[in-house]
Amino acid sequence: MKTQSEDQTTLSRGDFMRSLGLSSAALMAFYCMGTTMTSCKSSDPAPVTPTPPVGGGGSTGITGTTTGSAIDFTLDLTNANLSTLKTEGNFSTIGDVLVIKVKGGSYVALQKLCTHAQLEGLSYRLATDDIKCSNHNSEFKTDGSVNKGPATTALKKYTTTLSTDGNKLQVKA
Ligand code: FES
Known part of the structure; x- marks a missing residue:
């Protein structure tokens, strides 16, 4: 039979703390604040950045409807996800829409x-200020009209409105 002092020496620190009535959260705080802080840091997983909801606002820099027939959204061009759109010649696909900062600086x-075949593959070309499809080489003007086939139908164009400070771009059907 063990004596009381033998039992105490075999208690783990967790058992000991639990015997004092501390919760597991309090135990973690105790471990991390005490001499074992270094080991807590090294074993903790790297921070995970939450993924914003699709089509939502907030950290995506996009608010509004980006797909379908009632497209109406606003881009926050100060957002890191969208700031490349402040540079002439850059373009980005937002939902169903290709947003381009064309030669001269307008959107x-x-x-x-x-x-032509309802495929993705359109890219803006700054040098020629036009849009080319990588699938079968159709070319379009920035107003959406066909410059070169095989496509025969113009691209739908959306209305763009830039805020006076140049930081918010509204795109609307
Ligand atoms: S899908 Fe674009 S040219 Fe054919």
Whole structure:
């Protein structure tokens, strides 16, 4: 039979703390604040950045409706996800829309699917200030009209409105 002092020496620190009535959260705080802080840091997983909801606002910099027939959204161009759109020649697909900062600095928003075969593959070309499809080489002007086939139908163009400070871009059907 063990004596009381033998039992105490075999208690783990957790058992000992629990015997004092501390919760597991309090135990973790105790461990991390005490001499074992270094080991807590090294074993903790790296911080995870929450993924924003699709189509939501907040950290995506996008608010509003980006797909379907009632497109109406606003881009916060100060957001890190969208700040590349402040540079002339850059473009980005937002939902169903290709948003481009064209030569001269204005914004153009066109449907993202090529009208030839309803495929993605449109890219803006700054040097020629036009849009080319990588699938079968159709070319479009920045107003959406066909410059070169095989496509025969213009790209749908959306209305763009830039805020006076240049930081918010509204795109609307
Ligand atoms: S899908 Fe664009 S040219 Fe054919």
